Amino acid sequence: MTAAVKCAPRPRERIIDAARDLFRKHGIKGIGVDAIAEAAESNKMTLYRHFGSKDDLVFVCLQEAAAEAEAFWNDIKTTNPDDPKAQLSDWVHRAGDFITIEHCNCELLDAAAQLVESDHPARRFVEELRALYMKRLVELCREAGVADAELLVDALSLLVEGARCNWRSAGPKGAATRFVPIAQMIVADFMHHATSKIVDRLDKAEAESVVKKAAHP
Amino acid sequence: MTAAVKCAPRPRERIIDAARDLFRKHGIKGIGVDAIAEAAESNKMTLYRHFGSKDDLVFVCLQEAAAEAEAFWNDIKTTNPDDPKAQLSDWVHRAGDFITIEHCNCELLDAAAQLVESDHPARRFVEELRALYMKRLVELCREAGVADAELLVDALSLLVEGARCNWRSAGPKGAATRFVPIAQMIVADFMHHATSKIVDRLDKAEAESVVKKAAHP
DNA sequence: TGACAATGTTACCGATCCGTAACATTTACT
């Protein structure tokens, strides 16, 4: 009833769509296979005939999300050919959309993060994906002329992850809605400032802080 | 066995400590009352005699975390009296510590965010706390001379939330370990730049992006 | 010591959830 609004393809696809939707909304541990089967307008038996277990279903959902992320990335590259700065700006905007738009595979990726300290095979899969995306983004930032690309990507990663979390808990009134201007500002800052200046400023602030802390143990 | 390492006070305190510890590690829905009682070196019956239900226990844990957060804030204010900039810098460092240190009540607060779309009484409690903390931080930023204090607090909120999430999933090798320099840089940026310049730069970037998008529909 | 409160132990109930078995029904293809 929730998912599978389009013209209802085979049950396998309906189940995957419903599962991804419900995993996003309730978390992986927060939804049962019965509810997934019902939302897919199917039943538990066909679900288990296509996917041997709930864990397998989770893994397939993650693979689909990864494929969409791949398309997401390729679309950025082809839409702004040979223009790293435009690609980076495009990435920020699309990431902002992915945060607020309901149908967002990012939420699925971080839902996998709920499987902490379990031997779930999806864990390694998601971590490898994350590393790949960050590596790509670092390269893009470098091409766009960012000196400390790693730190910028770290900042963007934290912002995206925080925005997803904030959106889910605080909704459209939370700070997540200001993700795009914030990310834009940080990107602009990294591009307009020389690395030396940034490092100097950071070192100075760090030194001040250390002194402060030592003065008040 | 996990918690209650200190000299084992009354069962009520041991249970609260164990519950907070396990809620952080496994999430609220990821741990059962039996495991909590065992970790507290107690049993389920005394747990239910002190706390009528698991939800009540969750609520008490959140109240304790809120009390610690209150002390955290007061400590910042008293350690750096009449020095908003130092207070803000101190906040950044302490927030960074809270992310990486195991015993961190922040993780408990966002664990409550796992109770999405449920009528859990802890939801409203946590949301009110979040609003209070953000309001205080906005005031502090304004005292420190930040023009667009709301946007800075939004950025810091997303960074903190993202760093907590990232730390839990990526651990000490993730981007969360770079929270402090990133936050410092953003704070410095907000303090050193006039608002008009920032807005101008954002508007320009926004306009560029819109043109780009329109050119490639 | 005695009495009462706090705590511990065991067993159980009902609900939920993952997964399976057996059988009925529909769909697809020749």
Next chain:
DNA sequence: AGTAAATGTTACGGATCGGTAACATTGTCA
């Protein structure tokens, strides 16, 4: 039409979990 595969339905098993009942044990204080 007819056959086989895919799908749907019902019921069940085993495990876990929140919560309770009954009884045993320990601690506390007069």
